[in-house]
Amino acid sequence: MTPTTPAQLLTLDDVAVLIPVFNAQHDLDRTLASFCERAPVRVLIVDDGSLPPIVAPTVANLVIEVLRMPRNGGIELALQTGVAALAERGVKYAARIDAGDLATPYRLEKQREYMETHPQTAALGMWTHVVSMEGAPLFDLRPPTEPAAIRRVMLLRSCFSHPSMMLRVTAVIEAGNYRAQYRAAEDLDLFLRLMQRHDCANLPEFGVYYELNEHGISATKRRTQTLSTLRLQLKYMRLTNLPDWLGVAKNIAHLMLPSGAVRALKTRLFHA
Structure with missing residues (x-):
């Protein structure tokens, strides 16, 4: 008999890539073309x-x-509708990415393997290359990988790159799905709820090239996003955890500083 190889055993049948899109056909086409996996990919x-x-x-x-x-209806409703549809279809894992971002090879395979062997994990991200709209490297994001470290600093810094995430669909539904209560911070709202009952982690590998778009949500809805994040910080704040206090102070500073200054500071801090 011919021995069975890992590649032959590989399946992504229970994974679906979830992409909300509004008037971005060209960016969507580039994103989908970037996926390189050894098994068919559902989108x-x-x-x-x-x-x-x-x-x-x-x-x-x-x-x-x-x-x-x-x-x-906005990204919050689009994501909520998408997750609900995947749950109805019996999909186990939803892999997020946004139009304009590019996936690294075998990203889905790596994330699914981790999720299968860590059933307590509800959300799994990866490190991120941040690039300009022309593809030029700007800086890298290497957030903490272990659940305990993430919990400690979850209100201080962004511990997850939303377009890099793989989500356990049943856990997301049980937590209340995406919602519009915290506009432009729907991802942080979801992750904080997931962490009440599950682990969330990051693979210490790069999984996505994130396009820093001046017309994206983080830029055009910066004040809304910062205010939503501040509300979440105050809701989940632990009085004895110093990073929580620092996170609140950081977001108050974001409200006071112009967006150009914040972007320049991030580039200086994270440039690799």
Whole structure:
């Protein structure tokens, strides 16, 4: 008999890439073309009321479904709808990425393997290369990897790169799914709720090239995002944990500083 190789055993049948999209067909096409996996990849695109509607491209090794929203309702509702749809389809893991970002080779395979061997983990991220819209490297994000370290600094710094995350769908549904209560900080809201009952971790490998878009949510809704984050910090604050206090102070400073100054500071701190 011919021995069975790990590649032959590999499956991503219970994984689906979840991408909310609004009027970004070209960016979406680049993102989907970046996936390099050894098994077929399932993709759910949530078209958040794009005009013209998003068209699923033909990409080798990808099985793509488009779920169209009747009107533009924002990323929070698009993600909520997407996760609910994946739960209905029996998908076990939802892998996040955004239009314009690029995946590194075998990202999904690596994340699924970890999730399968760590059933207590509800969300798993990876390190991130941050690049300009032209693809030039800006800086790298290497957040903590272990759940205990993440819990300690979860209100001080961003411990997860949302486009790099793989989520356990049942855990997300049980935690209340994505929601619009904290606008532009829907990811942090979800992760903090998940950490009440589960572990969240990061693989110490790079999983995505994140495009720093001047027209993206973090830029155009910076004040909304900072205020939502501050509300979450105050809700989950632990009075005896110094990093929590530092996180609140940092976000108050964000409200006072111009966006250009904040971006320059991040580039200086994280440039590698």
